[in-house]
Amino acid sequence: xxxxxxxxxxxxxxxxxxxxxxxxxxxxxxxxxxxxxxxxxxxxxxxxxxxxxxxxxxxxxxxxxxxxxxxxxxxxxxxxxxxxxxxxxxxxxxxxxxxxxxxxxxxxxxxxxxxxxxxxxxxxxxxxxxxxxxxxxxxxxxxxxxxxxxxxxxxxxxxxxxxxxxxxxxxxxxxxxxxxxxxxxxxxxxxxxxxxxxxxxxxxxxxxxxxxxxxxxxxxxxxxxxxxxxxxxxxxxxxxxxxxxxxxxxxxxxxxxxxxxx
Numbered sequence: 001x002x003x004x005x006x007x008x009x010x011x012x013x014x015x016x017x018x019x020x021x022x023x024x025x026x027x028x029x030x031x032x033x034x035x036x037x038x039x040x041x042x043x044x045x046x047x048x049x050x051x052x053x054x055x056x057x058x059x060x061x062x063x064x065x066x067x068x069x070x071x072x073x074x075x076x077x078x079x080x081x082x083x084x085x086x087x088x089x090x091x092x093x094x095x096x097x098x099x100x101x102x103x104x105x106x107x108x109x110x111x112x113x114x115x116x117x118x119x120x121x122x123x124x125x126x127x128x129x130x131x132x133x134x135x136x137x138x139x140x141x142x143x144x145x146x147x148x149x150x151x152x153x154x155x156x157x158x159x160x161x162x163x164x165x166x167x168x169x170x171x172x173x174x175x176x177x178x179x180x181x182x183x184x185x186x187x188x189x190x191x192x193x194x195x196x197x198x199x200x201x202x203x204x205x206x207x208x209x210x211x212x213x214x215x216x217x218x219x220x221x222x223x224x225x226x227x228x229x230x231x232x233x234x235x236x237x238x239x240x241x242x243x244x245x246x247x248x249x250x251x252x253x254x255x256x257x258x259x260x261x262x
Contacts, residue, residue: 105179107157108164116178116186120235123176123190127228134190135197135227138242139167139204141183142220142254150218159215166207172200186239194227194259201225201257220255222246227261238262 103115111119120136127134141163148156160183167177167185176188187204189197201223208221224246228238241262249258 105164108161108179110164110168110185111176111178113178113180116176116180116188117235119176119178120188120239123188124228124233124235124238127190131230132191133193133227133229134188135192135194135225136238136242137187137189137197137201138180138224138226138239138246139185139187139201140222140246140250142222142250144183144219146218147215151215159211159219162211163208163221166211167204170200170204170207175200186242192227194225194261197225197227198257198259205257222249222254223257224249225257225259227259229261233262 103111103118105112123134126132141160144156144159147159160179163185164177164179167187171177171187172189174190176190178186180186187201189200192200205221205223212219212221224242224244226238226242226245233241241260245258245260249256252258
């Protein structure tokens with residue numbers, strides 16, 4: 001609606017000030033915004049309407065000017081106009097690509113560490129404000145080096161992608177799964193107590209165990225869960241606590257789940 005209003009304003013100003021003041025920007029701006037938010041097709045429809053506006057005002061107000069001169073003026077304006085729109089659309093797509101790349105793990109497609117910390121801080125503030133539990137799960141793939149040694153690094157990467165897909169497919173809509181790095185994954189369970197987090201994690205581990213079976217049980221999965229309640233903590237500290245709980249599992253023999261309250 002804002003884009004349409006800007007266009008109508010530009011059309012009116014263009015007609016009543018032409019050729020004394022060329023308010024080009026009032027028509028360029030709506031089309032550039034249209035290219036950003038609605039795509040090139042919508043933007044070029046506006047350009048066509050602008051071209052008609054220039055042609056109409058040229059005939060009405062430029063008395064004695066040859067028709068070819070008016071048409072050349074309209075075509076030149078439209079080409080320049082279109083170049084601005086294409087450039088705006090390219091910049092918009094490039095911005096989206098850079099943002100997505102900076103927040104996504106290149107191997108698994110999961111959110112990376114950077115996005116995890118951003119989301120984690122947000123979830124902790126929400127949980128503290130609304131006095132709801134928040135559970136963090138730190139998952140580590142046990143003996144993952146064996147997979148690389150036996151099958152090679154290409155297969156190792158494939159295993160990580162399969163684990164990432166299993167976690168994503170079994171999480172709830174409100175949950176958040178990310179790859180911290182290497183063979184470590186972190187899951188956020190908003191508004192979920194320790195018992196609920198353990199049940200969901202067990203479901204995830206059962207799905208991952210099917211993947212383990214396809215690779216001759218060379219690896220397993222250890223998970224440490226920390227449930228935050230009333231204790232004020234930073235997200236970094238909460239993540240370290242979940243990491244420590246996970247290492248307790250590893251010291252006790254691996255391939256298990258352990259939950260602690262913070």
